[in-house]
Amino acid sequence: MELLLLELAPRPVPALHLPAPGDNGPEGVHRLCEAIREHPGRRWTTPRAAAFAHMSTRSLQRGFAAATGMGLARWVQQARLVHAVTLLASGTPVTAVAAELGYATPSAFTAMFRRALGITPSAYFADRAP
Template structure:
């Protein structure tokens, strides 16, 4: 997707291609830009990683196909064709995507965002990519769009942005006590050990483990494990994996049990997040 093309657009189409892409750290507003919005689109032939960087402008990410992940500090978000991500200017982040992913990014100048009818998120936040939002973003890529229509479309995009009911992220706690749990669950989300099992293994009370999880993530043990499973499942859904395989990989006895747990945690069905 390509809007007003500018020579100083963030990672414009002149960005180097390849599996490892270094980009600069730019504080918010540190580099003048001559656009109100600009977009890029790319289909990846190889698995690609972007190490820590930041943009001088705001970024809205979403995919045409496949999943990708973005990490900022201890938090990792999933991006798919149905789940986008709003990334405020200056946010230091890294990203990675497997081969076959087709991603899009639209950048908004601070001035354009400042004209939004309501305050925009000041932290990264998952967005549902609705049909309306998708069409508006695609419209910004039309070369024939005149200046009046462009500004109207930009205003509408910013007006319809809304956080997803469930934030498709995993907050990875750093407390030493929790590291055996974190390592085990991240390595294998199907790990079925309960809070009681971990309490006995680590020789601390269940309340101690729960307090440690809540202090860093705002979630108890079970909800945190659920967030890991949702994120991994969402990635597999976007990649077209069968529900039976996803359910098994996430530690559920059947697709129906997986679907029920997924709905409880996200308020939506697994099939609604297919790319």
């Protein structure tokens, strides 16, 4: 009976959390977060993001971490994951999702997805089919 209950127990789904900057965060960080959400496939380097936010790189790094609780690179990856899961849920092929998010190959996207969520993109929804 115990084995049966273990087999039937749902597996945990890794959370996709994308924290919004707090109300007291710098205005440039708010604009930057919105731009990243709108264009997650862009290459968001720290110098490029700082220029977009009209901040120095050092101010951006401090302000971004204080406002969101994560560094810029981690936040961009989370934004890409959220966008990827949304596209995959609508039936978009993995190849198209990888291209939209700026990955050179579908395998590079799949490797990032697996590192972050512990499962491949094609299997992510297959395991959750009704």
